Amino acid sequence: MAIQGHESKLDSYNALLNECVSQGTVKEGQTVHAHMIKTCYFPSLVYLSTRLIVLYAKCDCLDDARKVLDEMTLRNVVSWTAMISVYSQKGYASEALNLFVQMLRSGTEPNEFTFATVLTSCTCSSGLELGRQIHSFVLKTSFESHMFVGSSLLDMYAKAGRIHDARQVFTCLPERDVVSCTAIISGYAQLGFDEEALELFRQLLREGMVPNHVTYASLLTALSGLAALDLGRQVHSHVLRSKVPTFIVLQNSLIDMYSKCGNLAYSRRVFDSMTERSVISWNAMLVGYSKHGMGREVVELFDLMRKENKEKPVSVTFLAVLSGCSHGGMEDKGLEIFYEMKKGTYGAEPEMVHYACVVDLLGRASRINEAFEFINKMPFVPTPAIWGSLLGACRVHSNFEIGEFAGRQLLEIEPENAGNYVVLSNLYASAGRWEDMRTIRELMKEKVVIKEPGxxxxxxxxxxxxxxxxxxxxxxxxxxxxxxxxxxxxxxxxxxxxxxxxxxxxxxxxxxxxxxxxxxxxxxxxxxxxxxxxxxxxxxxxxxxxxxxxxxxxxxxxxxxxxxxxxxxxxxxxxxxxxxxxxxxxxxxxxxxxxxxxxxxxxxxxAPAFFSPKSRAVCFSPEHLLSLELLRSLVAQSAPFSVFEPRPPLGLIQPLGASLWGWPGRPPMGIENQPPMGADYQPLGASLWGWPGRSPMGAENQPQLG
DNA sequence: CAGGAGACCT
Structure with missing residues (x-):
């Protein structure tokens, strides 16, 4: 009888906790927790404690969740993994990794859940090294072919810029699902390999992948990079006509895609049609106006955002607003917003990037001395971007003294950037200082690394x-x-x-x-x-x-x-x-x-080499294969680089013919929402699927791993 | 009782 009563009590606790987790109510959860402390010795009951961890995590009480774990007298993989997952999901990568180490020290063997979770925390600066170690561990436990673990692994490599390692993991997966496919597509897209992302999407679609809203969001990232408006509209059409529900994420990427394809009217249409918006929706729209130099629209939309007062502006918001004011000739408004920010009006502290925007803004307005003073009073050590911005402004407005100072600073901290030498030597030339100009040019020959071919x-x-x-x-x-x-x-x-x-x-x-x-x-x-x-x-x-x-x-x-x-x-x-x-x-x-x-x-x-800072990739031209030796030495010196075959020739890309879903270039919105197809619309569409007769993912293009 | 992909910015 007594035992049965005890069991049913535990069941009730379980049910109550489940209810609290699904409702997300801390207060009631705490009451249940208190009751449990009084009536049973719960710290030894692993699953009830784990429920508590989940409950506190859901209510953002991470410290309480951790306290529950620490006080448990008995822990298993599940309870450890639950807490590691809490840390990873909330962005506390080092805490997650520390806890993983602690778990190993306690003698608990990780399982596939643990690996899938902990690998998502290996995307920070020192993440790749740790991720590699965990990968070795995974290989020993033969979880590497597990779909969830594999997805985490390939995503980890992609985020570290090691796209070929990511691809290798993907290729070795015995089974694939949407998530693993999306992870690899988004890996290519995020590193700027837009054509490759597209080609892969198309290939996986042929192989039966059923994309979801995340897949489309990643695809749209690639299309934005290529300014492939027509394909972007195809995706939009498809999403509207198929049963993919409207997710904010997807609408946000549509806003971004249309704006990067030059069609702000469509961006705004998508934005206006949203019933719910996140900060990112506002940011995407503001960035769009900013990149088009539409200062007035930026300020108007920002005012609207503040009036609505649903989403708080964040760092990226201010980046868009300040650079929008700068590019759109609204210098005073930009300065006003910056100083309001500093006063704490918005609850967001200005960061380095915002200071950089202000330097750009002042420089553009020919207020060079003011910009220089501003830099000297900044609470940060100036970055190359800041000196570069000032130097550029000095070049445009012919301010030799400050320009020379900025240029000298730049050459010291960023000797590999060709642009700095060019602008500085131009500045010398315009002041008639030929000897200095020649010295700078000589210096450039020794140090410069060319980054990316145009x-x-x-x-x-x-x-x-x-x-x-x-x-x-x-x-x-x-x-x-x-x-x-x-x-x-x-x-x-x-x-x-x-x-x-x-x-x-x-x-x-x-x-x-x-x-x-x-x-x-x-x-x-x-x-x-x-x-x-x-x-x-x-x-x-x-x-x-x-x-x-x-x-x-x-x-x-x-x-x-x-x-x-x-x-x-x-x-x-x-x-x-x-x-x-x-x-x-x-x-x-x-x-x-x-x-x-x-x-x-x-x-x-x-030998010719460049590396793309975005993808941290070294690339070599096919005509200069003698560079192999240099390639090896570069790779040996710098661990975090991928080595790439050059892209296939992109001289001319054939049209798609029958397009992806069979309706080439159909209007993406229903008749009732259809924007006028008048003078503002010019298809910029790019049919990029594939290079004739050649797959970029073919075995012949795969570099050797390991 | 625990798990993988995603939108804005550099």
Whole structure:
């Protein structure tokens, strides 16, 4: 009788706790907890205690949850794993890892649940090393083919930039589901391998993957990177017509996709149609306006956000607002918001990035001395971005003294960035200090590492045409080049003067001009002119920042041919109409816009290599296979790098033909929500699936692991 | 009783 009563009491506790967990009520949970303390010796009852841990975690009482674990007289894998999971989910990575170690020391063997959980905490700075150790451990326990463990593992590698290791784990999985497929697709997308992400999505779809809203969100990330509007609309259509419920995450990525494809009207439509919004929805919309240089809209939307008062602005919100004010000519408003922030009006402290925005804002407004003072009074050590911003402003507004100071700071802390040398040497040249200019150029040859080759693309009739300074693969490249020569002559007559200071190399002027004309966005523009009908707008996407010379070129182009030019570069949109650009001509970076693939070889006489900071990948050009030795030494020196085969030639990508879901380019919204397809809509769609006859994921393209 | 993927920003 007594025993039975005891058991039924435990059952009631269990039921009560379950109820509290599902309702998320701490108070009642605490009452149950207190009752348990009084009536039974529960710390030895593992599952009841574990329920308590979950309850407290759900109510954000992490310390209480931990206290329950610490006071347990008997613990098993489940209770340890529950607590580790609490820490990982709330973002306390080091606590999670410490607890994992503590668990091992206590002699408890981890199981597949533990591994799947703890690996999600290995994404911090020292995470890869730990993750590797855990991977070895996983191999010993032969959980590596477990789907959940495998997904965590591959995600861990992808987040550390080791996409090939991630791919290897994925390939070895005996079974796959949406989550593991999404993890690998999003791995590619997040590292900027957008075409690869797309190709993989398509391949997995053929193999029977049933995507869910997370998969589509990841796919949209890749499409945003490519500015593939038409495909983005296909995804939107598909989502609306299929039974995928509307998730905020997915709507947020739609807002972002439309804005990065140049179609803010659609972004706003999605934003307005949402019944519920998260901070990220607001951020995505604000960032969109900011990148398009629409300062007034940024401020208006920010005011609306504060009026609604549902979502608190966070760090990224202020980043968007401040840079929007800077790019959109609302300097005073930006400063006002920054100082309100400092006063604590919004409950968010300004961080380094916000200070950087203010420096940019002051520099843009020609308030150089003020910007310099601002930097000196900052509570942070200035970053390269801050000095770079100031140096750029000094170049534009010809302030030699402060510019030289900023430049010297930069060369010290960021010696591998070519742009710094170029801007500083230009500053010396404009002050007539030729000796200093030469010294800087010499210095550059020793230290510079070229980062990423430039490329530009333009979509015409659903075909994506890519131009690349050192690539010869586009079938109409010669035609485009001939047209470009013609434009150059014509524009010079109209007053265009090539800005030779945009060239890195120490060659004669004629050579410099040639190099400038080789910049990929000029080729894309020239091609746009011959391949589109008269008067239609031309949209070009560029993976780096546009240089001053190409910017001037595009302005004259728009004026002479009466074409609207929309150019998305690394940081923002330039909308050029009648020779006037929406950016207000503030090109503080006098960077060469398109560094040829082999420029490092030209500069240093050494093998060409670049690494992409985003993906931490080293890449080599196929024409220069002699670089293998250097490759090995680079890899040996720097553990966290992946080695890549170069991307396949992207000269011309064929259209999709029958599109993914069989409705090519159908309007993404139902008739009733259909925005007008009038003058504002120009398909930018890029049919990017695959390169003819070649899969980027083929075995021949897989690098050797280990 | 515990577990894997995701949107904004660098």
């Amino acid at each position: 490329r530009s693309w333009i979509e015409i009739d659903q075909i994506l045409h890519t131009f690349h300074a050192s690539e010869r693969s586009h079938p109409r490249r010669e035609e485009a080049k001939t047209k470009l020569m013609e434009l150059s002559t014509k524009f010079k007559e109209a007053g265009y003067v090539p800005n030779l200071s945009c060239v890195l190399f120490d060659v004669d002027e004629e050579q410099k001009e040639k190099i400038l004309l080789n910049h990929s966005e000029k080729l894309a523009l020239a091609f746009g002119l011959i391949a589109t009908s008269e008067g239609s707008p031309i949209r070009v996407i560029k993976n780096l920042r546009i240089c001053v010379d190409c910017h001037n070129f595009a302005k004259i182009f728009s004026k002479i041919y009466g074409r609207e030019v929309s150019l998305r570069d690394k940081t923002r949109f330039h909308r050029i109409v009648g020779g006037i650009c929406s950016c207000g001509d503030y090109c503080r970076a006098l960077l060469p816009s398109s560094l040829p693939f082999f420029s490092r070889a030209l500069l240093t006489g050494r």
